Every structure is written in C-alpha cells, then in structure tokens.
Amino acid sequence: MNILEKIIAFKHIEVAEKSSLVPVKLLEQSIYFQSKVVSMKKYVADPEKTGIIAEFKRKSPSKGAINVTASIEKTSIGYMQAGASALSILTDKEFFGGSIEDLKMARKFNFCPILRKDFIVDEYQILESKSIGADCILLIAAALDPKRLKELAAFAKSLGMEVLMEVHDAQELDESLNEHLDLVGINNRSLKTFEVDLKTSFDLVNSIPNEFVKISESGISKPETLVELKNAGFDGFLIGETFMKSSRPHQAAYNFMNEYRKLLRESKGLVLEK
Numbered sequence: 250m251n252i253l254e255k256i257i258a259f260k261h262i263e264v265a266e267k268s269s270l271v272p273v274k275l276l277e278q279s280i281y282f283q284s285k286v287v288s289m290k291k292y293v294a295d296p297e298k299t300g301i302i303a304e305f306k307r308k309s310p311s312k313g314a315i316n317v318t319a320s321i322e323k324t325s326i327g328y329m330q331a332g333a334s335a336l337s338i339l340t341d342k343e344f345f346g347g348s349i350e351d352l353k354m355a356r357k358f359n360f361c362p363i364l365r366k367d368f369i370v371d372e373y374q375i376l377e378s379k380s381i382g383a384d385c386i387l388l389i390a391a392a393l394d395p396k397r398l399k400e401l402a403a404f405a406k407s408l409g410m411e412v413l414m415e416v417h418d419a420q421e422l423d424e425s426l427n428e429h430l431d432l433v434g435i436n437n438r439s440l441k442t443f444e445v446d447l448k449t450s451f452d453l454v455n456s457i458p459n460e461f462v463k464i465s466e467s468g469i470s471k472p473e474t475l476v477e478l479k480n481a482g483f484d485g486f487l488i489g490e491t492f493m494k495s496s497r498p499h500q501a502a503y504n505f506m507n508e509y510r511k512l513l514r515e516s517k518g519l520v521l522e523k
C-alpha cells in the first residue's frame with residue numbers, strides 16, 4: 250500500500266466513526282450554513298493580490314515534524330497581512346498534525362477564502378467543512394475515481410462551496426476534469442512517492458482549460474520560481490513548508506511576499522525605488 254492508499258483507507262474509517270458521533274443534523278445547525286462563502290477563485294485570480302495560498306501545516310508524512318509550536322491565530326493573521334490571497338488549513342490529524350479546531354480558529358480571525366486541506370472521500374466531510382466555515386474543498390484525483398470525484402464536486406457546489414481539484418499527471422487531468430470544479434491544482438509532489446518536481450507544473454499548465462483558475466502546488470521555495478510560474482500561466486501558488494519551517498512562519502511569509510512583489514515590479518520594468 251502506498252501512503253495515499255493508507256491515508257484513504259484511514260479516512261473511510263474516520264468518516265464512519267465521526268458520522269456516528271456527530272450526525273449531519275447537528276452539523277447543519279452551524280451558523281456557517283447561513284453564511285456565504287468567500288470566493289477563492291475570485292481572490293486568487295485578482296491581479297491586485299499575490300495569488301499565494303498560504304498553508305498551515307504542522308507535519309507531513311514526507312517531512313515529519315515541520316513546526317509543532319506555531320500559533321494558528323498569529324500565523325493565519327500574519328499570512329494575510331503579508332499579502333496572501335487565501336489560507337489553506339490542514340485538518341487531518343493523523344498524518345499532518347492538523348485539526349478542525351485549527352480551521353475554526355483561522356475562520357474566527359480572518360475574512361478571506363479558506364481551503365480545507367484534507368482527504369475527502371465522502372459527502373459527510375463536505376458538510377463538516379461547511380459547518381466549520383471553510384469556503385473551498387480539495388478533491389484529489391489520485392484518490393477518487395472520476396465519477397465519484399464529480400459527484401463530490403457537485404455536492405460541494407450545491408452547498409455554495411468552491412472546489413479545487415488536484416492532479417499530478419496528464420491522465421488524471423484528462424479523466425477527472427468536470428464542470429463542477431473552480432480551480433485546478435498541479436501538485437509538484439507525488440502523493441505516492443513524495444518526489445517533488447516543478448517541471449510537473451510547467452508541463453501541464455497549458456492543458457488546463459482557461460475557465461479554471463490554475464494553481465501550482467508544493468515544493469515552491471523561492472520568489473523567483475513564482476515569477477516563472479506566473480509567466481507560464483499560473484494564477485495561484487500553494488505554499489506550506491517554506492513558511493512553516495521557519496520559527497516565525499508569518500515573518501517568513503512577509504519576507505517572501507515582499508521579495509516576490511519586488512521581482513514582479515522589476516520584471517514589468519516598473520522599478521520605482523532604488
């Protein structure tokens with residue numbers, strides 16, 4: 250079993266347990282069922298913003314502990330002040346050290362689009378995402394057959410949420426694109442082998458139809474890379490570890506985004522300061 254298969258098997262058990270403890274009726278009483286989502290599609294594609302989706306990730310199966318002490322309140326607010334377009338919050342506890350509480354806290358302190366980063370295999374998890382204030386869910390093509398992925402995307406849309414579909418090869422992209430998606434992400438890290446290669450993004454960007462907002466995910470460590478990815482056609486960039494591995498992730502994000510804005514101005518020939 251590869252790591253993705255292991256995680257997916259675990260998620261099916263987790264959903265069965267959770268749904269018997271917290272029934273759907275209870276989830277639906279959350280105030281967030283009445284509130285409108287903040288559009289990730291709109292914020293990420295806004296040319297006035299950086300397009301960066303800044304991720305809160307404490308640990309990962311590939312890296313182990315990344316940052317176990319960072320505060321969700323300080324980090325999420327700091328990310329947004331630094332110029333992020335949106336937040337991505339890991340809610341998986343077992344493999345990534347995240348929690349639903351982290352997302353609830355991020356929601357409490359920020360008005361911005363929030364992506365629930367987890368492994369979604371069931372409608373229950375989408376209702377739960379809505380109940381904690383998430384605006385967007387992630388659906389992983391490598392983890393779902395195309396028909397099921399489409400059903401789950403349609404369900405999220407019926408709740409007014411947005412959907413980011415993640416792929417890492419041309420076949421997944423071909424087979425799983427459907428009309429219920431808002432954003433398409435190219436993951437530079439294989440969830441099966443953990444290998445990271447930015448070439449994946451450059452190779453696939455032109456195969457994403459223009460109606461979808463295009464995101465490059467994982468392994469981005471330099472502001473220069475963002476300029477290249479943007480010039481290649483990406484609207485958004487999902488960045489976790491580069492910020493989180495710092496003892497002050499919000500400060501790392503601030504420095505990174507400042508540098509990125511400077512490079513962008515230079516590449517447009519609009520250098521105002523020395």
Ligand SMILES: O=P(O)(O)OC[C@@H](O)[C@@H](O)c1c[nH]c2ccccc12
Binds near residue numbers: 366367415467468
């Ligand atoms: O920390 P990185 O290399 O910047 O990557 C962020 C994000 O792309 C990565 O965490 C991720 C992409 N797809 C996922 C699916 C599940 C869990 C995590 C992920």
